[in-house]
Amino acid sequence: MADPKKHASLFLHEDSLHEAVELLFFAYRDFTGVADALLAEHGFGRAHHRVLHFVGQSPGLSVSELLATLRITKQSLSRVLKQLVEQGYVTSKVSGLDARRRELTLTDKGQDLQDRLAKAQQDLILSAYEQAEASSVDGFRKVMLGLIQEPLDRARFSASAPQPRSARNPSAGAGTHRPLDPRR
């Protein structure tokens, strides 16, 4: 599948690529949109949602790991993280192993909000999966994985859609949805 001569047979012409650009724009707009109302009720924005998501996904995550995943600066994170901690959605406690690190976890309140945010987005994804054929889901996964440039981010997703051997993380197991790796 790495043969560039195959384009014509794959319908990988201008038009198909142009269409994909718009699909990404509209799909992402609506995907984020379904959580916005819920966030607004709490006076939060998408930045808060991302923190809730990744902390919920990897309890005990450190601030610097979170920064690396979000690709924002410490100063940008601190504003939203401070609000989440002060309002009791996230706890930050000193690590036992390395007292410089703060381990972030969701409180029950934070978990509850995150659950409701995740449900809104997952309901949308479920309906998209239901409208497509069963086989579409795997194709969707593979293309989305290919769009992720950073190998360490790709490595969060294991199972199918193998990357070229040269780019694979040999320690990535064969399970599902590998938790966050300590990195950077």
Added chain:
Amino acid sequence: MADPKKHASLFLHEDSLHEAVELLFFAYRDFTGVADALLAEHGFGRAHHRVLHFVGQSPGLSVSELLATLRITKQSLSRVLKQLVEQGYVTSKVSGLDARRRELTLTDKGQDLQDRLAKAQQDLILSAYEQAEASSVDGFRKVMLGLIQEPLDRARFSASAPQPRSARNPSAGAGTHRPLDPRR
């Protein structure tokens, strides 16, 4: 495919949905990222890119049509549109049919920038398509279409991935990538 009992057989469990949430986050982050450097060279941001894209896609588009597609307010658009017009990337001329409307088009300079922005994103999509199997592309399209909530936006994409009859726009032709519809 609308039977909710089919979930187990489709692997539509919690985990698959959770994974899709993250795929969308990472893929969109990197998809937009590839255009950012180029935009920054011109002192532009993503808002400018979106205007260049949709005006390039539908020359003669009016301001209110553009507003409806972007889902932002007139005030938000006016700043970026003014810059694009003043710097010679976009032309705004009074419509012959309705003198209230302004028809927006790209200048050669604007088309050139838009071409380069589109190429950066299309190269990424192409590489994602190449890493996947040929059949994945159609699955990707179908799932992405299902994520688009607004029927009028879905109607921009014709060909495969039929929606339920009840939700289809009967006037949507069978060609590829239908241009913007006048609406709202």
Added chain:
DNA sequence: TTTTTTGGGTCAGCCATATTGACTTAATAT
């Protein structure tokens, strides 16, 4: 042990992008 590096936090200021509400103008529709 002294020094350097790392993880975290903070201050100040800036920029881009979005919002609401109010108002004007001109052109079209009723």
Added chain:
DNA sequence: ATATTAAGTCAATATGGCTGACCCAAAAAA
């Protein structure tokens, strides 16, 4: 003649990014 529409503008505000400059404490390296 009046109402509606399309576009533009003003002012004020919020959010979420950024840079640069610091500080502290803990851990790692010299």
